[in-house]
Amino acid sequence: CDWSSDVCSSDLSNMRYLANNSDPGIGLDWTLETFDDSSWTDGGYGIGYELSTGAEDLIQTTVPSDTLSVYTRAVFTIQNVLTVQNMFLGADYDDAYVAWINGVEIYRSPEMPGGVPTWDADPSSHESSNGLVPDYGELIEITSQAKAVIHVGTNSFAVAAYNRIPLTPPSSDLVLVPKLAINREPPMSYLANSADPGLGLTWTAPGFDDSGWGRGDFGIGYEIGSGAAGLIQI
Numbered sequence: 001c002d003w004s005s006d007v008c009s010s011d012l013s014n015m016r017y018l019a020n021n022s023d024p025g026i027g028l029d030w031t032l033e034t035f036d037d038s039s040w041t042d043g044g045y046g047i048g049y050e051l052s053t054g055a056e057d058l059i060q061t062t063v064p065s066d067t068l069s070v071y072t073r074a075v076f077t078i079q080n081v082l083t084v085q086n087m088f089l090g091a092d093y094d095d096a097y098v099a100w101i102n103g104v105e106i107y108r109s110p111e112m113p114g115g116v117p118t119w120d121a122d123p124s125s126h127e128s129s130n131g132l133v134p135d136y137g138e139l140i141e142i143t144s145q146a147k148a149v150i151h152v153g154t155n156s157f158a159v160a161a162y163n164r165i166p167l168t169p170p171s172s173d174l175v176l177v178p179k180l181a182i183n184r185e186p187p188m189s190y191l192a193n194s195a196d197p198g199l200g201l202t203w204t205a206p207g208f209d210d211s212g213w214g215r216g217d218f219g220i221g222y223e224i225g226s227g228a229a230g231l232i233q234i
Contacts, residue, residue: 017047019063020119030071030114031158032103037073046092046134046177047072048161054130055173058092067174068120069183070161075154076180086183087146090136093161094175096123099142100158106145112162122165130177136179148224189213190220 016037018024029035043061047070050059064069078084089107091097096111110125129135161176189210191197202208 003188004125015043015045015072016049016177017043017063017070017072019067020069020071021064021066026060028100028103030073031100031105031156033156035073040071040073042134043072043089046073046175048094048128048175049173050130050175051172055128055175057132058128058130058177059127059173059175061206063174067169068105068163068165070174070176071176072159072161072176074157076157076182078152078182081147081152083184083233084147084150084182086141086143087150088179088181088183089142090139090140090179090181091135091159092128092131092136092175092177093126094128094173095126095164095171096162097176097178098160098162099178100156102149102156103145103158104145104149106142106149107140117160117162120165121162123162128173129176130173130175134177134179136177138178140161141182159167186219188216190216195201 011077018030018037018040024030026035032039041061046058047061048059048064049065049067050056050064051065087185091099091109093109096109098108098112098117108117108124111125111126113121113123122137135191157178157180159178161174161175163171163174191203191210191213197203203210
């Protein structure tokens with residue numbers, strides 16, 4: 001993950017999780033920023049269990065094999081909401097998942113039934129890749145939903161995996177490896193010159209101090225007539 005583009009699942013190392021084989025009695029409170037998850041288990045993505053073979057290196061947490069759902073919480077930091085250009089979500093999962101940011105649902109996989117997700121929701125089946133490298137599939141753009149709820153500072157990322165209710169034989173695995181990707185554009189600094197600023201080309205150097213310049217987004221300029229009012233900001 002580089003500075004301009006990604007907050008990835010590997011960066012969400014502060015994940016905590018709760019594996020449910022009975023009703024934990026917390027509804028959707030656990031998706032809220034203010035929820036106290038200090039009693040939950042620390043872990044790392046991916047999360048789940050494997051009764052057969054194939055996912056031993058993918059699944060990194062100890063989850064009982066009779067688990068119907070796993071709630072996971074992690075945090076990520078936004079320094080400037082205005083620099084967030086796009087947000088994307090992906091997951092390698094079995095059998096279904098729902099994701100929230102700051103308590104607001106921003107995506108549910110097509111296997112999930114409608115309505116408010118319950119801890120024992122019974123989705124249709126979807127199989128994880130169970131591979132050494134997670135297969136996130138095509139990332140899903142969640143920009144409009146997510147930008148409406150993110151804010152400067154710490155934000156909560158809550159994702160739940162739901163297992164097809166085991167019958168006979170019981171489910172052989174449960175997997176959740178999400179990826180949250182945030183494309184950022186660093187804020188632009190500018191200096192409008194109606195006289196010689198006396199800088200030569202020093203202003204092009206990486207270490208130049210532009211803290212006294214104006215700040216904005218591209219494009220930049222001025223318009224006396226019409227046609228560029230939406231583009232030009234000075």
